Amino acid sequence: MTLVDKISLELGAQEPWPKDVKFFQPHEVEQVLLPDNANCLATQAFLKMCQLPYIVEPRPNAEAMSPTLKVPFIKAGRFVIAELEGIVQFVNGKGITLTEPLDSDQKSNMRAYMSLIHSVLEMAELYICWVDDETYNEVTTARNGSVYPWPLNHIQNRNKRSQVIKKLKTLGWYNKKLEDVYSEVETCCESLQTRLDGKRFFFEHGPTELDALVFGHLFTILTTPLPRSDLANIVRNYPSLIDLVKRIEKEYFKKAAQQ
């Protein structure tokens, strides 16, 4: 982000939330993959928690349209902002925040857990989708390639796979075995459950972006049918996390559907 962008973003932030905010994501039914879906859902949950209206716009090439090449992204008036962190910042700039009552120590605690989810759950999801052969052949190739004609689908799949593998290699995940990945996920869920400690949300006063992120990832893991259901089975061992997911779904997604 250059300086000019930053200034215009700060100036634009003064404007109220536009009515026609568009939320871009890949097609949910036939295209989107586990990690992308998790991030899209987390961002949607965050916007719903802030009670900000938006219109979902599924696009087959959403990823390529995004300024950071990652989904989801929103278009609010003149601004295009990508990914949960960016959107949270943008929304905070408008004076809407879920973390008002938190002190700086709690905020840094929240950021730490968010980075834990990004660096463990998201990586595990990428690993399952792109490195595990069974899932890759049965699910990932079909879904990721679904929007391209033959033979472009094969080329795109291969490109994307090599990109993801490069990323996992640099972060030290590519050399892990499937069991290692599962044990990392277990540790992560264990630590989240300990942190939640039977409360309604991670912080006493109400939902935050951390809850949104946890919801996005765990809900997606639980509801996405994959040839390997081990990831979902691991998450099912943590009842209080499941309760949190159900609670958020009921409060923010079902209610909206009824209206």
Add this chain to the structure above:
Amino acid sequence: MSDKDKFQLLVFDGDFSLPSIEPESIKSILYCTVTGVPIEVNTFNSYKTAFNKVPPVLIHKNLRFKDYEQIVAYLKTVNFNLDSELEPLERSECLAMTNLVQSKLKPVIEFNYWIEHRNSNELMNIWFMRSLPIPFNYYYTRHFRDRATDFMESLYPSETDTEIVKEYIQRAAIDCLSSLSARLGTEDYFYGKKPTSLDVTMYAYIAPFLKIPFPLNEMNNVISMWPNLVNLVKRIDSTYFPELPKGSKYLKFEDQAKTNDDDVSYAAIVILTISATTLMLGFAYTRGYLTGKMLN
């Protein structure tokens, strides 16, 4: 301890009063030192050790563990657990904070080591070229640089301008440091009176900026803004590494050469001028442009 076999730890050599030059090795050494594992540290600077995998490597009873996470996981199974005394909630927070440090400070380390041109060309490259034996020095400097480039590309796939990437990762690092500093407050260590894996990780990513004389070191000034973090590094130094040599091991010669270079440069100029003039005059004389008469 019933195991008579020694734990052997293979790491990159230390310098500039760091236990090792490379953060992953620093983490492994510090983890072992704090937990009191009876390790024998081998530095990765001779042919004998160079045929192993990329350090850090822990060797124990024919078992090999090739990175910090594996090493820690193994040491936990043989009862060297740094976080065993923490409450469950503290352990959970420690894990989350360690991840935060890892994800925000590792990019800034990799960037300053290998992507920033001056640092990588004038310091890191030379250091690794000197400390490792041929041909491993070529291989590893290349390997590290490629790895760092890949790392930046996978973090910011849409940015090609290194200045912008630098701004992003520095901002992330500053956020992380301020969180850490707020969390640490005036305590000795993050949890109680002993370092935990959070302190270990933090030390490995902050100490290099404070100690290595990078030609371009903006992070040093940034980190100095939080004196409690700097003090934590000093505390760990004085408690666990009191005998690290000061000064540089591999780059000393280069400094001397540089000063000599400045001294001899005048002499070199004089010699060059004289020889060039003689050559020219000689050439002119043999070609007959200058004759004996003219010289008279």
